[in-house]
Amino acid sequence: MFDILLVATLLVAVVTGFLPPNQFTLRHRVVIPNSKVRSPVADDQCAQIIVIGKIILDKYGDPDTHDHGDISIGGGGPQSAWGACAALGARDMLGWNDDDEEQRMLTDDTASPPKQNVTFVAPIGLKNWTPEMTISLNSLLPMLKTPPKLVTSLEHMTPTIHIWHDTNETVNWTPMDESFGEQGADGLWRLNLLDDILDEIENHYENNIVLHAILQCGHEPTGNGLDALPLFNSSLMERVSAASIEPILFPDEAGVISHDDRSETRAFFERVVDYTSDLCESNQTNKLVLVSPDRPCYDALCSSTESSSNVMQHIEFAVRDGSNGSIIDHGSTIIPPATLKTIDGKPVNPTGAGNAYAGAYAACRGTGSSMEEAACIANAVGAVVCEYENLPPWTWEVLERVVEAACEVRSKIDIKCSGR
Numbered sequence: 567m568f569d570i571l572l573v574a575t576l577l578v579a580v581v582t583g584f585l586p587p588n589q590f591t592l593r594h595r596v597v598i599p600n601s602k603v604r605s606p607v608a609d610d611q612c613a614q615i616i617v618i619g620k621i622i623l624d625k626y627g628d629p630d631t632h633d634h635g636d637i638s639i640g641g642g643g644p645q646s647a648w649g650a651c652a653a654l655g656a657r658d659m660l661g662w663n664d665d666d667e668e669q670r671m672l673t674d675d676t677a678s679p680p681k682q683n684v685t686f687v688a689p690i691g692l693k694n695w696t697p698e699m700t701i702s703l704n705s706l707l708p709m710l711k712t713p714p715k716l717v718t719s720l721e722h723m724t725p726t727i728h729i730w731h732d733t734n735e736t737v738n739w740t741p742m743d744e745s746f747g748e749q750g751a752d753g754l755w756r757l758n759l760l761d762d763i764l765d766e767i768e769n770h771y772e773n774n775i776v777l778h779a780i781l782q783c784g785h786e787p788t789g790n791g792l793d794a795l796p797l798f799n800s801s802l803m804e805r806v807s808a809a810s811i812e813p814i815l816f817p818d819e820a821g822v823i824s825h826d827d828r829s830e831t832r833a834f835f836e837r838v839v840d841y842t843s844d845l846c847e848s849n850q851t852n853k854l855v856l857v858s859p860d861r862p863c864y865d866a867l868c869s870s871t872e873s874s875s876n877v878m879q880h881i882e883f884a885v886r887d888g889s890n891g892s893i894i895d896h897g898s899t900i901i902p903p904a905t906l907k908t909i910d911g912k913p914v915n916p917t918g919a920g921n922a923y924a925g926a927y928a929a930c931r932g933t934g935s936s937m938e939e940a941a942c943i944a945n946a947v948g949a950v951v952c953e954y955e956n957l958p959p960w961t962w963e964v965l966e967r968v969v970e971a972a973c974e975v976r977s978k979i980d981i982k983c984s985g986r
């Protein structure tokens with residue numbers, strides 16, 4: 567019902583020539599009837615987005631009180647790749663580049679939304695991986711131009727966890743067996759993915775690659791920090807115009823991020839910033855460094871009393887604040903959340919919303935969106951992920967829902983500003 571209303575509103579707005587309240591930036595024009603896709607511009611103008619993430623096998627259910635559910639493909643990687651694609655797809659529906667006007671393309675509502683230039687690279691351990699898992703991973707991400715690039719190891723297992731939500735909707739998980747030991751994540755996440763990543767970008771000639779990586783951070787991270795290697799390889803980084811990191815950092819039992827974790831994470835960001843600024847200087851280019859921590863991680867980084875370096879100033883943070891929305895522009899701008907369109911207004915399954923947010927923000931921001939536009943769309947993508955039990959399907963309906971949520975977020979910002 568609501569969707570029909572929305573479509574009607576869009577059509578009326580198109581007829582009258584403008585579309586409040588979703589004028590994001592000058593970059594985008596209003597939605598044109600029946601033309602949901604920005605036409606393919608010359609290939610060399612297209613950025614390529616690389617998402618590096620982890621795959622974890624999820625066995626859903628509380629290990630103490632529930633029967634164990636089926637194993638499904640989880641982990642932040644697929645969620646981030648989905649988020650990047652959904653954000654780009656929704657952004658294309660929101661508008662057109664002014665210069666693309668002559669290249670409009672009419673699309674068929676019955677077809678799936680177009681594929682996206684997003685490459686997903688992840689390590690898997692073959693000890694417990696089955697061909698069916700590859701098929702089910704591919705079916706979660708049907709919109710990738712090339713199927714996920716799986717870097718395999720015969721000696722390791724793909725980490726497997728029990729995952730469940732408690733009554734407060736907090737995501738809980740515990741690893742199975744040796745999933746995070748040397749046989750599992752700790753060994754597997756040391757795999758060098760660089761050859762495979764460089765293969766994937768071989769035919770992309772522009773230096774406008776957007777690299778988004780989910781990285782284990784802190785003191786003694788799983789995989790010994792080697793998952794960050796791509797960020798320090800000049801053959802790759804010379805080609806990258808925006809490098810984005812989703813840091814994974816867990817609080818201790820008391821809910822506090824330890825002093826060691828905090829200072830190791832800061833030191834790591836410092837190395838990233840130093841490395842990229844050196845490259846920028848010798849190559850006379852500019853690179854965006856984006857970081858999308860969750861709120862506890864960001865607060866810990868900010869609260870540091872250590873000799874304050876200016877590293878934080880060189881990083882653009884997009885802070886994920888759960889049901890509060892997100893915070894951009896060095897903590898100065900709060901981007902409100904989208905209202906969930908579920909029966910009780912609560913998430914059906916919030917797992918992965920943060921990963922999807924981070925992928926969405928990186929994809930949009932790395933390809934020309936303003937911070938605010940990127941965050942509105944990313945909040946919307948995160949909300950829509952919460953509305954589905956698993957990753958949402960790749961359909962026009964889902965993308966329209968992302969557009970609707972992004973417009974809602976945008977309109978809340980306008981109300982807040984005019985109310986001041």
Ligand SMILES: *[C@@H]1O[C@H](CO)[C@@H](O)[C@H](O)[C@H]1NC(C)=O
Pocket residue numbers: 732733734
């Ligand atoms: C849910 O939150 C309440 C209030 O913060 C807390 O007392 C309770 O222990 C939490 N329940 C679980 C299962 O964590």
Ligand SMILES: *[C@@H]1O[C@H](CO)[C@@H](O)[C@H](O)[C@H]1NC(C)=O
Pocket residue numbers: 758760761764799800801802
């Ligand atoms: C980057 O990684 C590739 C692939 O592992 C390697 O061949 C190359 O030497 C590395 N480049 C630099 C500058 O370290």
Ligand SMILES: *[C@@H]1O[C@H](CO)[C@@H](O)[C@H](O)[C@H]1NC(C)=O
Pocket residue numbers: 606609610612613614683766767769770771
């Ligand atoms: C997609 O990425 C490939 C590989 O880098 C590149 O050659 C191509 O130009 C891009 N095309 C589009 C339509 O985005």
Ligand SMILES: *[C@@H]1O[C@H](CO)[C@@H](O)[C@H](O)[C@H]1NC(C)=O
Pocket residue numbers: 800804845848849
């Ligand atoms: C960029 O900088 C690196 C490291 O200093 C250097 O090896 C490389 O040749 C430079 N590339 C360009 C295109 O200037």
Ligand SMILES: *[C@@H]1O[C@H](CO)[C@@H](O)[C@H](O)[C@H]1NC(C)=O
Pocket residue numbers: 861887888889890
């Ligand atoms: C929302 O923000 C408040 C105040 O900063 C904080 O206490 C609360 O934990 C946040 N909620 C979530 C879900 O993160």
